[in-house]
Amino acid sequence: MADELKSFLGTGWSFPPFFDKANHTVQMVSDITDIEQSLRIILSTTPGERIMQPEFGCGLKLLIFEKTDSTLIARLNHIIYHALLNYEPRVNFIDTEILNRDDLDGVLSIQVNFRVIITNTRHNIVFPFYLLEGTNVSTR
Template identity: 30%
Template sequence: MRVSASGGIVLVTGEREVEEAIRLVLATAPGERPTRPDFGCAIHDMVFAPVNEETAGRIAYEVRTSLDRWEPRIEVSDVVVTVAPDEGAALFIDIRYEIRGTNNPRNLVFPFYVIPSHDDPSTESEDS
């Protein structure tokens, strides 16, 4: 649902509807919805994980697994996780997919923020 230019409520359709559904799956942590406790994506378990290759790989796996399960309208071709260039606490999840029955490749970038550990020497200031 969206607010129209005139202030009314409108429903999204087509490719935009699929994009919103992907964002909903990724933004929901499993257990967050009492009536559907399995719904969502387990990337939220990695909020306190270090920003490294292992975490990026696990996030890519969780994204692919959750979208395969919860969004049958798409075929995920690739999930690439990169560290934001200016921020060490942000990861960009680039999901490359195709809506089934079309030959229209699409992508969606979903930002994911981690909370760096105070024990991690790479996050401490030089004055310490």
């Protein structure tokens, strides 16, 4: 645990938060795990959701029901780039890739490629983007 507190990439609460009742502690994460969890929080938060930080987040939910084409991919790149630029100073955004072009299941798997600035290492996360949120796609 002492090594986690000295991490040069950062240390924070795990997400979702996990409380160890036996030790009366909060589970902490550090290094690339902390960064990946931070990115997932940014991507899944809609601006306006947080009262004390109304601009925090990424407006991906504004793109629900959009047609999967080059325009959508360009908009995804733009929105994600600006969200990471503003809210995750430990990384440089590289690009996004859509892993599944067939959006009939209502989910696009977005691979976000980024570089950790301090170590100059490339990483990626895959973020599920639900195009048909709240619908039962199997009844089409």
